[in-house]
Amino acid sequence: MALEFLRWIFRLLMVLIISQTVCVMIYYTSNTHSSRNAMTETLQQLHCAKLRREFSVINPAKSLDIKSVTQKISDFLNCPYKPNTTEQDINRIKLQFCCNATGSFILTKRNTAVSQTIEYETSSASTYKINAELHSMLPEDFPWSGRRLRRCAVVGSGGILKNSSCGREIDSADFVIRFNLAHVNDSDVGLKTDLVTINPTQIKKEYKDLVKNPDPFVERVSVYGNASLIIPAFAYTFCTSLSVKALKVLQPIRPQQPVVFYSPYYLRKLDRFWKGRGIREVRLSSGFIMISTAMELCENVHVYGFWPFDSDLQERPVPYHYYDLNRPHPYMHKMPEEFVRLLQLHSQGALTLHLQPCSSQTRTQDCV
């Protein structure tokens, strides 16, 4: 009986000792685990801070060897990101002071007079006199000043948008800008469009018979619902008749879908603004123009599909455009230089650059 009791006590002691040991082991392993986690996190934060500093002073004039920085850009875009409202305000005020998109982004009845002589953007020696008929077809005033544009999405045509699943995120913006009548797609690029650019060369190449047979053009633009169509009618002299033709054809058929012209004065001021800040190219791309305009008009600017390189962040090959095989004019634009400037603006918190597939987890929060 006494022996039985002793055995029982012994077993109880063993159980107690073993459970204690297990508890202590669990405590220690979990503790070193969490301290290791904390250490990784600190190292991660330091790495992110270093990358942010490096990219915020990057020199856009230096030609960028994208292969050598792909890993860094990828790491940087995985860092926690918050826009900097001070930086956003500074850029907005600078752009208002320089270029004033609200007053002069597009030609309106308010900022243009009948019989006014318009100078071309790229040559003040060439001029165009606005006649009464054309004047009557201009919008009354700047159309977007009444709305509060909290979140704007500027959607470039980069091949990285393929399979990106960014459509829903893009469509949730208050204002969506697209380029060159690019295709829309609910899954990758979204459907919502408020403003879409047309290149006069597109009209010339794809809609030769616009006046006699407007249907193909009307069908193409009606995909964008009531979005405004914007054309650089006064960039070069050859642009004007094509642009005026598009306006005259479309206005009676789709009055809810305005055709508007960039003011050449606005474009010239914006060009001078960026060239004074180190961008060297013949003419700013329409993407860079629109991002600048959005930085003035919108609280938060989200930039998608701007990636002018042949392989993506995982170093897989990507097409230049998501919808065709065209490449930009090598003489006109220096897309990689513009990209470096966008990367800089992102690292300063002035805008949010999206270069990876979208998912609900990685959705960045805006400052309200």
Ligand SMILES: *[C@@H]1O[C@H](CO)[C@@H](O)[C@H](O)[C@H]1NC(C)=O
């Ligand atoms: C935000 O930008 C301002 C102006 O450049 C800068 O002084 C400030 O340190 C930035 N804030 C953060 C949190 O980085």
Ligand SMILES: *[C@@H]1O[C@H](CO)[C@@H](O)[C@H](O)[C@H]1NC(C)=O
């Ligand atoms: C911009 O233009 C609008 C309309 O002409 C004008 O009311 C406003 O004062 C201008 N803003 C600046 C900063 O010049």
Ligand SMILES: *[C@@H]1O[C@H](CO)[C@@H](O)[C@H](O)[C@H]1NC(C)=O
């Ligand atoms: C658009 O959608 C189709 C099918 O829904 C898909 O195959 C295609 O890759 C999508 N993306 C783009 C950018 O066109």
Ligand SMILES: *[C@@H]1O[C@H](CO)[C@@H](O)[C@H](O)[C@H]1NC(C)=O
């Ligand atoms: C997109 O996904 C499809 C099917 O999953 C695949 O065949 C295609 O190669 C992908 N394209 C890109 C550019 O990743």
Ligand SMILES: *[C@@H]1O[C@H](CO)[C@@H](O)[C@H](O)[C@H]1NC(C)=O
């Ligand atoms: C587009 O404009 C038409 C005519 O003004 C209007 O009936 C329609 O509701 C508008 N559509 C959208 C999506 O705003």
